[in-house]
Amino acid sequence: AQSVTQPDIHITVSEGASLELRCNYSYGATPYLFWYVQSPGQGLQLLLKYFSGDTLVQGIKGFEAEFKRSQSSFNLRKPSVHWSDAAEYFCAVAKTGANNLFFGTGTRLTVIP
Amino acid sequence: EPEVTQTPSHQVTQMGQEVILRCVPISNHLYFYWYRQILGQKVEFLVSFYNNEISEKSEIFDDQFSVERPDGSNFTLKIRSTKLEDSAMYFCAGSGQGAAGExxxxxxGTQLSVL
Structure with missing residues (x-):
């Protein structure tokens, strides 16, 4: 069965600093991988997704993620964090062709001035 | 960007009562989903719905749960007899084609509190 692990429950970074949020997945084949963001009082918004091809994917709001099969990881990165990036970030995996997503427990990002 | 609308934003109910959570999906979407998130835990898949029937459901979605799209616009999740452990944030979602690539x-979300 597929699963997702986000080892960091809470991360605090300074505005302008770089960011990396970790995500590890467990799945027998090549999964579909996603990063979602949830701002307070908002729904989940898709940041980016990976299905195949280039292992470095670009998303919205300046985020990118890199799929590393050897490490079963799909870490999210941003070179310079803005205060508006403070939110909860969720990594998710789906079986190839499936309709439902399996989410990690999320990482809460706090941005300090 | 079009939005999925959920009402109410917060619902409080007594254990054993029935609740209906409502969602208005984006008008041209065909696939609909319910997810839930218990405080401090993962967002969990409950059910997917297509062409007026359930296409997939998780083990969480037992006989106490049901979904329907009664009028072609609203998409509802009913819990027949709520339990304390049903307290969670419930998210509705939709997509145009349904594959994970979409x-x-x-x-x-609707925050459900069962007392």
């Missing part, structure tokens, strides 16, 4: 649009 972008899911999520609502902002």
């Amino acid at each position: 972008k899911l649009f999520f609502g902002s």
Whole structure:
């Protein structure tokens, strides 16, 4: 069965600093991988997704993620964090062709001035 | 960007009562989903719905749960007899084509509190 692990429950970074949020997945084949963001009082918004091809994917709001099969990881990165990036970030995996997503427990990002 | 609307934003109910959580998906979407998130835990898949029937459901979605799209616009989740452990944030989502490759649009959620 597929699963997702986000080892960091809470991360605090300074505005302008770089960011990396970790995500590890467990799945027998090549999964579909996603990063979602949830701002307070908002729904989940898709940041980016990976299905195949280039292992470095670009998303919205300046985020990118890199799929590393050897490490079963799909870490999210941003070179310079803005205060508006403070939110909860969720990594998710789906079986190839499936309709439902399996989410990690999320990482809460706090941005300090 | 079009939005998925969920009402109410917060619902409080007594244990054993029935609740109906409502969602208005984006009008041209065909696939609909319910997810839930118990405080401090993962967002969990409950059920997917297509062509007026359930296409997939998780083990969480037992006989106490049901979904329907009664009028072609609203998409509802009913819990017949709520339990304390049903307290969670419930998210509705929709997509145009349903495959995992399609972008899911999520609502902002309904916080259900069972007392």
